[in-house]
Amino acid sequence: MSLRLVQELAGHDDRVWSVAWRPGGGPSVLASCSGDKTVRIWEHSPGASPSSATWVCKAVLDSAHTRTVRQCEWCPAGKLLATASFDSTLGMYEKIGTEISFIASFEGHENEVKSVAWNSSGSLLASCSRDKSVWIWEVLPGHEFECVSVLNGHSQDVKMVTWHPSRDILVSASYDNSIKVWAEDIDGDDWRCVQTLAAPGRGHTSTVWGISFNATGDRMVSCSDDLTLMVWDTSADCVSTSADGVAPWKHLTTISGYHDRTIFSVHWSRVNGLIASGAGDDCIRVFDELRDNVSTLPGEGLSYAMVLKQEKAHSSDVNCVRWHPKEPRLLASAGDDGVVKIWELVGGDLPLLSNESLPYDPHG
Amino acid sequence: MRDRDDEEEEDIFDSVVNLEGSHLQQGFDDGFRDGVAAGKEEGREVGLKTGFELGEEIGFYRGCCDVWKAAIEKDANAFFSARAQRNVRQFDEQLISYPLLNPQDERLQDLVDTIRAKFRAIMSMLSIHLDYEGYPKPNLTDDASF
Numbered sequence: 001m002s003l004r005l006v007q008e009l010a011g012h013d014d015r016v017w018s019v020a021w022r023p024g025g026g027p028s029v030l031a032s033c034s035g036d037k038t039v040r041i042w043e044h045s046p047g048a049s050p051s052s053a054t055w056v057c058k059a060v061l062d063s064a065h066t067r068t069v070r071q072c073e074w075c076p077a078g079k080l081l082a083t084a085s086f087d088s089t090l091g092m093y094e095k096i097g098t099e100i101s102f103i104a105s106f107e108g109h110e111n112e113v114k115s116v117a118w119n120s121s122g123s124l125l126a127s128c129s130r131d132k133s134v135w136i137w138e139v140l141p142g143h144e145f146e147c148v149s150v151l152n153g154h155s156q157d158v159k160m161v162t163w164h165p166s167r168d169i170l171v172s173a174s175y176d177n178s179i180k181v182w183a184e185d186i187d188g189d190d191w192r193c194v195q196t197l198a199a200p201g202r203g204h205t206s207t208v209w210g211i212s213f214n215a216t217g218d219r220m221v222s223c224s225d226d227l228t229l230m231v232w233d234t235s236a237d238c239v240s241t242s243a244d245g246v247a248p249w250k251h252l253t254t255i256s257g258y259h260d261r262t263i264f265s266v267h268w269s270r271v272n273g274l275i276a277s278g279a280g281d282d283c284i285r286v287f288d289e290l291r292d293n294v295s296t297l298p299g300e301g302l303s304y305a306m307v308l309k310q311e312k313a314h315s316s317d318v319n320c321v322r323w324h325p326k327e328p329r330l331l332a333s334a335g336d337d338g339v340v341k342i343w344e345l346v347g348g349d350l351p352l353l354s355n356e357s358l359p360y361d362p363h364g
Numbered sequence: 365m366r367d368r369d370d371e372e373e374e375d376i377f378d379s380v381v382n383l384e385g386s387h388l389q390q391g392f393d394d395g396f397r398d399g400v401a402a403g404k405e406e407g408r409e410v411g412l413k414t415g416f417e418l419g420e421e422i423g424f425y426r427g428c429c430d431v432w433k434a435a436i437e438k439d440a441n442a443f444f445s446a447r448a449q450r451n452v453r454q455f456d457e458q459l460i461s462y463p464l465l466n467p468q469d470e471r472l473q474d475l476v477d478t479i480r481a482k483f484r485a486i487m488s489m490l491s492i493h494l495d496y497e498g499y500p501k502p503n504l505t506d507d508a509s510f
Binding site: 106107108110133135138146147148149150151152189190 | 484485
């Protein structure tokens with residue numbers, strides 16, 4: 001298996017921090033955000049394949065922020081784009097037809113906002129900041145937004161937030177080396193931290209930079225400055241849960257020995273089940289679960305191995321890697337070199353997710 | 365050579381032989397005594413300062429909360445969404461139960477963090493921004509650039 005460079009998208013005047021594929025139907029659209037305070041929208045020629053080198057920059061969005069835009073995310077319906085900025089605000093753009101306009105700005109965080117994330121239904125937004133807090137916002141009719149909760153708990157800068165693919169469970173990663181799981185109280189009164197995944201015991205020993213859920217939401221992978229990826233599992237199926245409705249997460253396995261620089265980004269494809277990582281050594285790596293042992297019971301002897309390493313993917317740190325939400329072979333990356341790259345996975349049998357969630361099957 | 369029975373008898377040379385040791389001990393004792401006194405004084409000052417600052421901050425929140433409660437009572441839905449009203453009620457409860465008069469309470473710091481978070485949430489819900497001089501600003505030297 002190898003990565004073929006589809007196209008290099010240049011244009012940003014500063015490092016690119018993050019990329020986001022637009023969900024929903026229609027031609028593929030990619031948003032990227034940068035230290036140059038803008039968000040760029042890229043599209044390929046209509047009618048052409050997204051894996052053809054026909055991508056162009058369709059728009060440069062510069063009204064929202066006065067400082068670096070650190071992350072951008074489309075809502076699940078693909079109509080809204082939320083942005084997180086070092087200017088301590090969140091921004092919101094709306095796409096109507098071919099026009100994208102700036103519609104709202106949210107204040108609240110005290111300093112640099114590091115991440116923004118939509119829940120699976122698009123009804124909630126989460127953000128986190130160097131001010132150590134995680135905020136949850138509700139999307140009201142008419143694109144109004146209201147703060148639902150301000151969550152303290154992390155003792156340092158919170159680097160990333162991401163939602164479970166189907167349930168309203170939020171996970172955050174921090175400079176304090178921990179991962180926190182947040183959920184709403186059963187009586188709907190407020191949100192609180194229901195679990196902290198940290199040392200002592202199984203946990204990262206340095207800054208956790210990113211987390212990503214698998215397609216079914218029973219596993220997640222985290223990446224860290226401690227040079228490892230950790231895979232976490234809720235071994236309980238979604239039906240049996242604890243009193244507050246959230247099954248506890250357990251450490252499943254640590255993927256170590258492959259990275260020798262900070263891993264800044266990790267993304268678990270919802271389409272092909274592979275895990276991609278972007279690191280400070282300019283490389284993109286892809287990992288897959290080892291499936292050779294048919295008689296392995298679920299959870300036993302489970303491990304992941306690297307199936308691909310793309311050296312010099314960027315000429316500097318890779319800040320973000322994101323699999324396409326539909327195309328099984330497409331991957332986008334963003335780097336400190338100010339460039340966005342689109343890649344295509346070539347060769348190899350892709351473990352396309354069909355019945356991957358089935359456990360040991362005696363009939364093969 | 366002395367045997368054990370002689371230990372209690374003072375040796376006339378003891379004070380000379382142990383001169384350095386006894387000076388050291390005396391110096392230590394003097395220093396310790398002065399240190400305890402100075403420490404107590406400084407501790408009292410720091411306690412006064414911290415207590416005042418905490419009291420001032422809680423008092424500020426109390427004042428804001430009272431104004432909001434009064435506004436809600438007067439005309440509930442004018443500026444306060446259902447969520448905002450619920451949060452003001454929660455804020456009120458948190459302030460009432462804050463152990464202001466018990467400096468030994470371990471939860472003092474955590475509870476004030478919760479109150480601060482609730483205050484910021486309510487400010488966001490009401491789309492206002494209030495700053496007062498005593499409000500602690502986050503550390504500016506943290507790793508801002510990533």
